[in-house]
Amino acid sequence: MKITDETIAHVSLLAQLELGEEEKKKAAAEMEKMLTYIETLETLDTEAVEPLTHLFASDNVFREDIPSGENGAEAALKNAPLVKDGMFKVPKTIG
Amino acid sequence: MDVSKITASELAAKIKTGEYQAPEVVTQYFQRMEACEDKVNAFVTLDKERALAKAEDVQARIAKGETLGVLAGVPVAIKDNLSTKGLRTTCSSKMLENYYPTFSATAVERLEAAGAIVIGKTNMDEFAMGSTTETSAFGVTRNPWDLTRVPGGSSGGSCAAVAAGECAFSLGSDTGGSIRQPAGHCGVVGLKPTYGTISRYGLIAYGSSLDQIGPVTRSVADAALILEVLAGPDEKDATSVRREHYDFRSALTEDVKGLKIGVPKEYFSQGLDTEVAEEIKKALDILADKGAIVTEFALGLTEYAVPAYYVMASAEASSNLSRFDGVKYGYRTTVYDDLAQMYKRTRSEGFGEEVKRRIMLGSFVLSAGYYDAYYLKALKAKALIKERFTQAFSQFDVVVAPVAPTTAPKLGESLKDPLQMYLSDIYTISANLAGLPGITLPIGKDLKGLPIGIQILGDCFQEKAILKAAYALEKSRPYQAPAIGKGGEVDE
Numbered sequence: 001m002k003i004t005d006e007t008i009a010h011v012s013l014l015a016q017l018e019l020g021e022e023e024k025k026k027a028a029a030e031m032e033k034m035l036t037y038i039e040t041l042e043t044l045d046t047e048a049v050e051p052l053t054h055l056f057a058s059d060n061v062f063r064e065d066i067p068s069g070e071n072g073a074e075a076a077l078k079n080a081p082l083v084k085d086g087m088f089k090v091p092k093t094i095g
Numbered sequence: 096m097d098v099s100k101i102t103a104s105e106l107a108a109k110i111k112t113g114e115y116q117a118p119e120v121v122t123q124y125f126q127r128m129e130a131c132e133d134k135v136n137a138f139v140t141l142d143k144e145r146a147l148a149k150a151e152d153v154q155a156r157i158a159k160g161e162t163l164g165v166l167a168g169v170p171v172a173i174k175d176n177l178s179t180k181g182l183r184t185t186c187s188s189k190m191l192e193n194y195y196p197t198f199s200a201t202a203v204e205r206l207e208a209a210g211a212i213v214i215g216k217t218n219m220d221e222f223a224m225g226s227t228t229e230t231s232a233f234g235v236t237r238n239p240w241d242l243t244r245v246p247g248g249s250s251g252g253s254c255a256a257v258a259a260g261e262c263a264f265s266l267g268s269d270t271g272g273s274i275r276q277p278a279g280h281c282g283v284v285g286l287k288p289t290y291g292t293i294s295r296y297g298l299i300a301y302g303s304s305l306d307q308i309g310p311v312t313r314s315v316a317d318a319a320l321i322l323e324v325l326a327g328p329d330e331k332d333a334t335s336v337r338r339e340h341y342d343f344r345s346a347l348t349e350d351v352k353g354l355k356i357g358v359p360k361e362y363f364s365q366g367l368d369t370e371v372a373e374e375i376k377k378a379l380d381i382l383a384d385k386g387a388i389v390t391e392f393a394l395g396l397t398e399y400a401v402p403a404y405y406v407m408a409s410a411e412a413s414s415n416l417s418r419f420d421g422v423k424y425g426y427r428t429t430v431y432d433d434l435a436q437m438y439k440r441t442r443s444e445g446f447g448e449e450v451k452r453r454i455m456l457g458s459f460v461l462s463a464g465y466y467d468a469y470y471l472k473a474l475k476a477k478a479l480i481k482e483r484f485t486q487a488f489s490q491f492d493v494v495v496a497p498v499a500p501t502t503a504p505k506l507g508e509s510l511k512d513p514l515q516m517y518l519s520d521i522y523t524i525s526a527n528l529a530g531l532p533g534i535t536l537p538i539g540k541d542l543k544g545l546p547i548g549i550q551i552l553g554d555c556f557q558e559k560a561i562l563k564a565a566y567a568l569e570k571s572r573p574y575q576a577p578a579i580g581k582g583g584e585v586d587e
Contacts, residue, residue, distance in 0.1 A: 007459070010462070011455050011458050011459045011462065012455070014413075014458040014459075014461075014462060015413060015442075015451075015454045015455050015457075015458040016417070016420070016438045016439050016442050017439060017442055017443050017446075017451055017454065017455065018436075018439040018440055018442075018443045019443070019451075027451075027452070027455055030452060030513065031455060031456060031459065033514060034405070034456055034513075034514060035456075035459075035469075037402060037514055038402040038405065038406055038460075038469065039402075040398060040399065040402050041399060041402050041403060041406075041469075041472050041473065041476055042472075044396070044399050044472075044475075044476055044479065046472060046475035046476065046479065049475040049478050049479060050475070050478060051471050051474030051475050051477075051478065052474055052475070052477045052478035052481060053304075053474060054304075054334075055290055055291075055304075055481070055529070055530040055555070056290075056291065056336060056530070056555075058333075058334075058336070060333070061330065061333040063330050072197040072198070075197040076197050076423070076424075078195065079193075079194055079195060079197075079423070079424035079425070080422070080423055080424060081421055081422070081424075081425070081426070081427035082427065088422050088423055090422055090434055090437070091431065091432075091433050091434045091437055092433070092434075093434050
C-alpha cells in the first residue's frame with residue numbers, strides 16, 4: 001500500500017514521535033516496503049477463522065485486595081526527570 | 096580453578112562441598128571479564144561490590160552448615176530488560192540510561208532465592224528489537240568466536256557472556272527467537288519455555304503475548320535445572336500458568352528410543368545455508384542411531400509466520416512503549432514549549448531508529464481503518480499457524496528445525512536491510528506465535544569455525560521431550576568454548 005505524507009503525519013501523532021524531513025521520507029519508504037511484504041497475509045484464507053488473542057484459555061486471576069509491599073514512592077521519584085513536592089513535574093497542561 | 100567452561104550445576108556442587116569458595120568464584124569471573132570485555136562487550140553494567148558481598152554471605156552460611164539453594168554462590172548475568180532492584184536497567188536504550196528499578200523481576204528474585212549471585216546486566220538490541228545486538232545504544236557486542244561478527248540478538252550479550260565464560264549462566268528473553276538465535280550463533284544452549292511458564296513480572300515488555308524469559312547455559316542439564324528454579328505461577332503475572340509437573344531434570348536421559356521426530360520440509364527447501372543443513376542432517380542421524388524415528392513432513396503456512404509476527408510484535412510494542420513519556424522515569428528532552436512537544440521530543444530523542452520503526456509500524460496497523468486488515472488478519476493467521484503445530488504434535492513428540500539460515504553474520508551487514516533481517520527469523524518465530532517451548536544447542540561448526548546450532552521444538556508444556564532429545568544430542572558432542580580474539584578456534 002502507498003504511504004502518503006498525510007499517513008506519516010497521522011501515524012507520527014499516534015506514535016507521539018516527531019520526525020525530521022529526511023526521517024519522514026525514510027519512514028514512508030520503509031513502511032511501504034514492510035506493508036507490501038505483510039500483505040502476503042492477504043493470500044491466506046481466514047474466512048471462518050477466529051482471531052487468536054490468548055494462547056491458553058484461562059479465567060481471570062483474582063487475589064484478595066490486601067495492601068502489600070513497601071511504599072516505594074520515594075525510590076520511584078528518584079527515577080523521575082523532574083520532581084516537585086513529592087510529585088512528578090510536567091509542563092503546564094491547561095492554557 | 097577455571098570457571099570459564101564449567102557448568103552451573105558443577106559449579107554449584109563444588110561450592111557446596113567446599114572445593115571452591117564462592118567469593119573466589121565471583122572474583123574469577125570478574126577477572127575473566129577484565130580479560131574479555133574490551134573485545135566482546137557483553138555487559139552494560141557490572142555489580143562487583145554487591146556480588147562479592149553476597150558471595151561472602153553464601154560462604155559464611157556454608158561455614159555455619161546451613162542448607163542452601165541449588166544455585167548457591169553461582170554467578171549469573173541478567174539481560175538488561177529484566178528489572179533488578181537498585182541495579183541500573185537500561186534495555187540498552189538512551190531512554191533508560193539512568194533507570195534504577197525499585198523492584199526485581201520475579202525471575203531474578205527466584206534465582207536469588209536459590210542462591211545465585213547477579214554479577215551484571217547484559218547488552219541487547221534496544222528494547223529487544225533486533226537480531227544482532229547492534230541496535231544497542233551502548234555499542235555492539237561481538238561474537239566471542241569471531242570478533243568481526245555479531246553474536247545474534249536480541250539476547251546477544253547474555254549469550255556472548257556465557258560463551259566467553261564471563262558468567263556461569265545468564266537469563267535472556269525471547270519474543271521471536273531472541274534467546275535461541277543468539278545461543279545458536281554463540282555455540283551455547285538457549286531455552287525458551289512454553290508461554291506462561293516463567294513469570295514476566297519485571298520484564299520490560301516488548302510483545303507481551305509473545306515474550307518469554309529463559310536460561311542461557313553451557314549444558315542442557317543446566318537449562319533443566321534453572322528452568323526448575325524459574326518456573327511456576329506468579330500472582331503478579333496473570334498470564335503465568337500452573338503446570339502439572341516441574342521435574343524437568345527427570346528428562347535428562349539419553350533414552351530417545353521410539354521418540355518421534357518431525358522435520359518440516361519447508362525449512363530445508365530454500366534459503367538455508369548448505370553447511371547448516373548438513374550439520375542438522377548429521378544430528379538427526381545421531382538421534383536415529385539412538386533409536387529415534389525421524390520423519391519429514393509438510394508443516395504448511397511457513398511463509399505467513401514472519402509477516403504475522405511483525406504485525407503483532409510491532410502493534411504490542413507501540414502500546415507497551417507508550418509508557419516512555421519523560422514523566423515518571425527515563426530520559427526527558429531539554430527544550431520544549433508544552434506537554435505535547437515534551438512527549439514527542441523525549442521519545443524521538445530517547446528511542447533509536449529500529450525502535451521508532453517498529454512503533455510507527457505498530458501504530459499504523461492498529462489505527463482506525465487498518466486494524467482489521469492488518470492486526471486482526473495477523474491474529475487469524477496466528478490461529479491457523481497454531482493449528483498446524485497442533486496437528487504436527489499429534490504425530491510427533493518433537494520438531495527439529497534450523498535456528499537461523501546462516502551462521503553469525505558480519506557486523507554491520509544486517510541493519511542495511513531491515514526486512515532481510517526480519518526474514519532471517521523464519522525458523523524461530525513460529526514458536527512464539529504458538530507458545531511452544533524450544534531449545535537451541537550447538538551441534539557443529541562451519542568451515543569458518545563458527546558454531547552451528549540446532550533447534551528442537553515441542554508441544555506446549557512438553558519441555559521434557561525437547562530436553563531429552565537435546566540431552567541425547569549433547570552427549571555425542573561435548574561443549575566447546577571459543578578461543579576469544581582468534582578466528583573460530585577452540586579453547587582446549
